[in-house]
Amino acid sequence: MLIPISILLVGGAVITWLVYLLREKNVALRRAERNCAKVLSNITDAFIALDEHWRFTYISQRAGDVFRLLGKDPDEMIDTRYWDQFPGVIGTNVEAEFRRARDEKTSVSFESFFAENRRWFEMNAYSTDDGLSVFFRDITQRKVIAEETQTALRELNDVKFALDQHAIVAITDPAGKITYVNDKFCAISKYAREELIGQDHRIINSGHHPKEFFRDLWRTISSGHVWKGEIKNRAKDGSFYWVDTTIVPYLGEDGKPKQYIAIRADITERKNAEERTAVALRELGDLKAALDEHAIVAITDPAGKITYVNDKFCAISKYAREELIGQDHRIINSGYHSKEFIRDLWRTIGSGHVWKGEIKNRAKDGSFYWVDTTIVPYLGEDGKPKQYIAIRADITERKNAEEALKNAQQALQAHAATLEQTVAERTAMLREKIGELEAFSYSISHDMRQPLRSMQGYARVLLSDYGGALDEEAKRYLERIRSSANRLDRLIQDVLTYSKATRAEGRLVPIDLGRMVREVVEIYPMLKAVDVEVATGEAFVLGYEAILTQCISNLLTNAVKFVVKDRVPNVRVWTESRGQFVRLCVKDNGIGIAPVDQQRIFDIFSRIHADTAYEGTGIGLSIVKKAVEKMGGRVGVESELGKGSLFWIDLPRATNHTTYD
Amino acid sequence: MTETILLVEDSEDDVFFMKRAFKVSGLKSSLQVAPDGRTALDYLSGEGDYADREKYPIPSLLLLDLKLPYVLGLDVLKWIRMRPELQMLPVVVLTSSSEPSDLERAYRHGANSFMVKPSDPDELIGLVRCLHEYWFKYNVIPHLE
Numbered sequence: 001m002l003i004p005i006s007i008l009l010v011g012g013a014v015i016t017w018l019v020y021l022l023r024e025k026n027v028a029l030r031r032a033e034r035n036c037a038k039v040l041s042n043i044t045d046a047f048i049a050l051d052e053h054w055r056f057t058y059i060s061q062r063a064g065d066v067f068r069l070l071g072k073d074p075d076e077m078i079d080t081r082y083w084d085q086f087p088g089v090i091g092t093n094v095e096a097e098f099r100r101a102r103d104e105k106t107s108v109s110f111e112s113f114f115a116e117n118r119r120w121f122e123m124n125a126y127s128t129d130d131g132l133s134v135f136f137r138d139i140t141q142r143k144v145i146a147e148e149t150q151t152a153l154r155e156l157n158d159v160k161f162a163l164d165q166h167a168i169v170a171i172t173d174p175a176g177k178i179t180y181v182n183d184k185f186c187a188i189s190k191y192a193r194e195e196l197i198g199q200d201h202r203i204i205n206s207g208h209h210p211k212e213f214f215r216d217l218w219r220t221i222s223s224g225h226v227w228k229g230e231i232k233n234r235a236k237d238g239s240f241y242w243v244d245t246t247i248v249p250y251l252g253e254d255g256k257p258k259q260y261i262a263i264r265a266d267i268t269e270r271k272n273a274e275e276r277t278a279v280a281l282r283e284l285g286d287l288k289a290a291l292d293e294h295a296i297v298a299i300t301d302p303a304g305k306i307t308y309v310n311d312k313f314c315a316i317s318k319y320a321r322e323e324l325i326g327q328d329h330r331i332i333n334s335g336y337h338s339k340e341f342i343r344d345l346w347r348t349i350g351s352g353h354v355w356k357g358e359i360k361n362r363a364k365d366g367s368f369y370w371v372d373t374t375i376v377p378y379l380g381e382d383g384k385p386k387q388y389i390a391i392r393a394d395i396t397e398r399k400n401a402e403e404a405l406k407n408a409q410q411a412l413q414a415h416a417a418t419l420e421q422t423v424a425e426r427t428a429m430l431r432e433k434i435g436e437l438e439a440f441s442y443s444i445s446h447d448m449r450q451p452l453r454s455m456q457g458y459a460r461v462l463l464s465d466y467g468g469a470l471d472e473e474a475k476r477y478l479e480r481i482r483s484s485a486n487r488l489d490r491l492i493q494d495v496l497t498y499s500k501a502t503r504a505e506g507r508l509v510p511i512d513l514g515r516m517v518r519e520v521v522e523i524y525p526m527l528k529a530v531d532v533e534v535a536t537g538e539a540f541v542l543g544y545e546a547i548l549t550q551c552i553s554n555l556l557t558n559a560v561k562f563v564v565k566d567r568v569p570n571v572r573v574w575t576e577s578r579g580q581f582v583r584l585c586v587k588d589n590g591i592g593i594a595p596v597d598q599q600r601i602f603d604i605f606s607r608i609h610a611d612t613a614y615e616g617t618g619i620g621l622s623i624v625k626k627a628v629e630k631m632g633g634r635v636g637v638e639s640e641l642g643k644g645s646l647f648w649i650d651l652p653r654a655t656n657h658t659t660y661d
Numbered sequence: 662m663t664e665t666i667l668l669v670e671d672s673e674d675d676v677f678f679m680k681r682a683f684k685v686s687g688l689k690s691s692l693q694v695a696p697d698g699r700t701a702l703d704y705l706s707g708e709g710d711y712a713d714r715e716k717y718p719i720p721s722l723l724l725l726d727l728k729l730p731y732v733l734g735l736d737v738l739k740w741i742r743m744r745p746e747l748q749m750l751p752v753v754v755l756t757s758s759s760e761p762s763d764l765e766r767a768y769r770h771g772a773n774s775f776m777v778k779p780s781d782p783d784e785l786i787g788l789v790r791c792l793h794e795y796w797f798k799y800n801v802i803p804h805l806e
Contacts, residue, residue, distance in 0.1 A: 446757060453780040454674035460782045461681065489780065
């Protein structure tokens with residue numbers, strides 16, 4: 001485009017010179033003028049000459065061609081006025097410029113758009129002595145191209161702007177030196193523009209890619225091809241970023257790259273996500289491997305069809321993988337579980353919840369195995385299960401052991417139940433026997449006392465009503481009858497008391513031992529007469545009031561009773577704390593008990609002295625022992641022959657003075 | 662008018678000692694004796710011979726042994742307490758048993774007093790005197806129709 005224009009300019013100058021010569025020689029040179037016209041007509045530019053009245057005096061060959069194209073006959077145009085031929089230009093810059101050239105005797109150059117013809121013309125008008133010479137040229141095509149170029153450039157600018165906005169752009173020279181970077185390049189690399197220009201891309205090399213990677217890149221672009229790839233770069237602050245990169249080489253006329261334009265997009269986020277995903281996937285892979293190693297794994301689709309089983313699943317079920325895939329779990333159903341059990345399982349996982357439980361399955365060979373099962377539903381985006389992952393552990397051995405244990409327990413329980421029943425039956429029988437025995441001994445004692453009391457009574461009545469009629473001998477016999485009857489009566493009373501003590505039951509109540517001892521001393525005349533020291537404060541124990549009173553009175557009367565004839569009985573009573581027990585001690589200055597006898601003195605009817613020596617039925621201490629044991633206590637004696645005895649009873653301490661059942 | 666006391670006692674010996682105690686004490690009260698529970702019920706309801714209330718008046722006090730043939734003393738007590746005309750009759754249980762269960766049941770079924778028979782006849786005299794003094798001197802006996 002530039003070359004033809006320069007040629008035209010050179011041509012224009014030549015013509016200007018020629019016109020100048022013409023004006024100098026003027027009319028004399030008509031011929032020359034004609035020759036000149038001939039020359040001019042050969043010039044490719046269109047040329048017209050107008051006289052002072054704007055009439056065409058000359059139309060060159062080429063101008064004629066142009067006019068003909070516009071639908072005019074050039075021969076008829078001679079001597080017609082320019083304005084008549086082109087009325088459309090009146091008022092345009094054509095008229096203005098033509099008039100200026102003529103009026104100012106100068107030359108003008110301008111471009112004008114002939115609206116009626118829809119074409120652009122470049123016009124050069126020169127003032128002559130007798131009018132105006134005009135060269136013109138159709139420049140419509142050039143104008144259109146220029147317009148298009150402008151538009152293209154504008155669009156290019158827009159594109160460049162958009163690119164700068166959205167991409168990281170850099171331009172390097174063939175040697176790789178950076179000649180241009182946009183703002184985004186600076187932003188992501190954290191370098192200032194000045195720090196980048198003149199450098200090569202090694203400034204942002206992260207060292208992540210092997211040398212071969214960059215060699216390949218350079219080989220591609222230096223051979224004129226576009227290179228695309230993902231590059232990890234390092235910013236000024238040492239942080240890394242990933243860019244999706246396209247490098248376009250721009251080739252010079254010699255076919256070699258003049259510059260490279262690199263367009264990049266920041267994909268750091270994506271890359272990081274990918275990296276994380278890769279790590280997660282690796283971990284997941286490890287987990288799966290671990291899971292496959294240790295658990296029985298199966299995956300089913302929402303319909304329950306098996307889509308995956310691991311080796312352990314195949315091993316325990318004894319099915320080949322091909323036999324399982326596509327089947328549902330009914331293939332290993334043992335029939336052990338109720339339909340409700342299976343329904344519950346499906347209800348749970350179908351609603352997106354994890355199900356845990358123990359399932360009995362049947363292997364291909366018909367053997368059974370137990371698995372501890374966890375089924376996890378994996379939900380799709382619609383919230384419905386997409387697949388179920390079942391993880392199982394073999395618990396067959398445990399289950400078998402449990403089963404065996406259960407059977408053993410059942411057998412044991414049955415046995416225990418039988419035993420219990422036997423025991424209950426025997427206890428009932430025993431209780432009945434004891435009850436009968438007690439009722440028997442009770443009524444025996446009562447019925448024995450009845451006639452005895454009559455004997456006592458009659459002896460007494462005889463003595464008092466007929467005493468006067470009897471001699472001393474008779475009275476003595478009556479007295480002997482009476483005292484024998486009395487002894488038997490006491491014996492019977494003691495037996496009654498003993499039997500009462502054995503049957504004592506009900507609620508143990510807190511009793512103050514000190515108070516009770518003092519009351520007993522008060523009540524018994526034989527105790528009041530002797531020396532009884534009571535050195536005890538409040539000491540609460542749990543017991544039955546009636547039989548405890550009996551115990552204490554028995555101990556105290558014993559202490560007073562078994563004393564050498566002339567000695568004054570001395571009894572000391574005190575309490576001691578013995579852990580959970582309170583000990584009541586009764587110490588006398590009596591005859592004492594030989595160690596050999598200490599054990600049996602608590603046995604019923606055991607008397608260690610001749611009947612006559614000391615009064616007693618031989619039941620008193622048995623009553624004490626029986627009664628104390630009934631109250632959860634214990635009895636004992638410490639004694640030496642001739643040195644007195646210390647009898648003690650331990651009874652459970654009453655705390656807070658509350659009552660106990 | 663002398664009051665009537667009905668003694669329900671099966672032991673002839675005890676009846677003897679009781680009669681002696683009354684005599685020794687010089688009490689004017691009329692002591693009627695029913696030797697068993699069934700007779701006691703006949704007496705109280707005026708059955709047969711006992712319809713003659715001149716001879717067998719309604720007693721003002723009942724002395725009741727618990728161990729009786731045919732009808733137990735406790736059943737006699739229950740029966741009395743169910744009869745509207747006898748409900749208010751003072752009943753003194755006089756027994757050889759001091760069993761807590763006997764004691765409890767006697768009071769539960771409406772006994773007014775519970776005494777253990779003394780084995781000594783002289784002690785019985787004291788008891789009878791005391792009993793009489795208590796019930797007929799200081800205590801006011803309800804009037805039965």
